[in-house]
Amino acid sequence: MPTPARTSIDEIVDAGRSILEAEGLEGLTMQAVASVVGVRAPSLYKRIRGRDQLIHLIANDVARELANTLDGAATTGDPRADLRGLAMVFRAFAVSHPEAHRLLFDRLPEAARVDPELNARAAATLLRTAGALAGPEHALEAARTVVAWANGFVSMELGGSFRLGGDVDAAFTYGIDRLIQSISSGD
Amino acid sequence: MPTPARTSIDEIVDAGRSILEAEGLEGLTMQAVASVVGVRAPSLYKRIRGRDQLIHLIANDVARELANTLDGAATTGDPRADLRGLAMVFRAFAVSHPEAHRLLFDRLPEAARVDPELNARAAATLLRTAGALAGPEHALEAARTVVAWANGFVSMELGGSFRLGGDVDAAFTYGIDRLIQSISSGD
DNA sequence: ACCTGAACACCGTTCAAGT
DNA sequence: ACCTGAACACCGTTCAAGT
Numbered sequence A, B: 001m002p003t004p005a006r007t008s009i010d011e012i013v014d015a016g017r018s019i020l021e022a023e024g025l026e027g028l029t030m031q032a033v034a035s036v037v038g039v040r041a042p043s044l045y046k047r048i049r050g051r052d053q054l055i056h057l058i059a060n061d062v063a064r065e066l067a068n069t070l071d072g073a074a075t076t077g078d079p080r081a082d083l084r085g086l087a088m089v090f091r092a093f094a095v096s097h098p099e100a101h102r103l104l105f106d107r108l109p110e111a112a113r114v115d116p117e118l119n120a121r122a123a124a125t126l127l128r129t130a131g132a133l134a135g136p137e138h139a140l141e142a143a144r145t146v147v148a149w150a151n152g153f154v155s156m157e158l159g160g161s162f163r164l165g166g167d168v169d170a171a172f173t174y175g176i177d178r179l180i181q182s183i184s185s186g187d
Numbered sequence C, D: 001a002c003c004t005g006a007a008c009a010c011c012g013t014t015c016a017a018g019t
Helices: A008-021 A030-037 A051-071 A080-096 A098-106 A118-136 A136-159 A168-183 B009-023 B030-037 B051-071 B079-096 B096-106 B115-135 B136-156 B167-185
Strands: none
Touching: A008 A030, A008 A098, A030 A051, A051 A080, A051 A098, A051 A118, A051 B009, A080 A098, A080 A136, A080 A168, A080 B030, A098 A136, A118 A168, A136 A168, A136 B009, A136 B136, A136 B167, A168 B136, A168 B167, B009 B030, B009 B051, B009 B096, B030 B051, B051 B079, B051 B096, B051 B115, B079 B096, B079 B115, B079 B136, B079 B167, B096 B136, B115 B136, B115 B167, B136 B167
16 A cells, blocks of 8 residues: 655655764664654665765765855956865855865765766866866866865865964965966966 | 783783774674674773774874874975975875774864864874975964865865776875965965 | 673664554 | 564673572
8 A cells, every 4th residue: 555755866865865964973873864754764775875875975966065155256257266266265265164074075985976977077177277287188187286275275174174273264275376376377 | 700811901912903994894793893803892891992992093003104294294494394204294194094084084072082282293293394495483373274275185085986987096186286376475 | 810601781683463 | 455463583781599
């Protein structure tokens, strides 16, 4: 005898994401999610293969949001200003969604990783801007340099790895300015 | 009636480290460690407060080893060559000890973190070299820029985040060369 | 003084049984 | 068709009991 569904994938993913931000990845248990959507843990397996797939869906959600945010941050037409804006927006996103940021860049089980296409979409704006600055033959290397730096910086910042005092904001500004300068092809 | 100890902290930490490299952090269970040192899991609590402290001790061990390795890599007297060497050695260390690298830079529970002094020791060589290049008033910012980039780069490399093809070695060389150039104060 | 089995409070996941 | 309790195989950790 059929029974109406009491929850949905969207509701599960939304619940998972808010638990993630509030309690961290370790707090994202199947029981916690189930309790938020008003069901028992085993019922989640009707819509989701398991915890790894839930993490995968949340990570995709985050990647889409980040891609959209970055899209809107490179609009001045000046690649230097755009790249600076992208770095600032990237850092702001990480600071306001620290657990989501970790989800995108920490190593995760294969089944939990972001879809490669979404990763590419999030990288597209940066790749285009870096290309405008470094020239097409160095676009990929330049983009990787900037992403590595930006991601390493905010990861260390979020992880509390900057323990020698000093002005962290100033270090970020210093870094992006040097990178922009050094990536620019002579002109 | 006293009984001779059947294991020791050193043995436990050594066992933990080799399990870490072989099975990853998630494979580093108290039972796995206990079985390697020839004891039952509850006995470990005679020498160690718990799993977090074991991770802490392993992370300290790794930090010491990395600090020593970096110490030996900045010996040419030329800060540019030294910084390049430091970057190469840092990356080589991460590639040959991927799980150990994650342990140093992933976010860990407070009780599992590396001692701040060891962190400072590992950073000292880099700070000195960056200072020689960027000048004393920018040493900290320059060092943070290089560390953020190097760490972000190898984290993404180890995590399989470079999914757009291209030559990853070339991107690393490109990055360190641009950073060295842009960090150098005019001279 | 050290080691152990048993126990407790958690996980994720499976599955037969209910509606 | 969906939901559930019970169960299983794991965790980390505690503790009384053995030697």
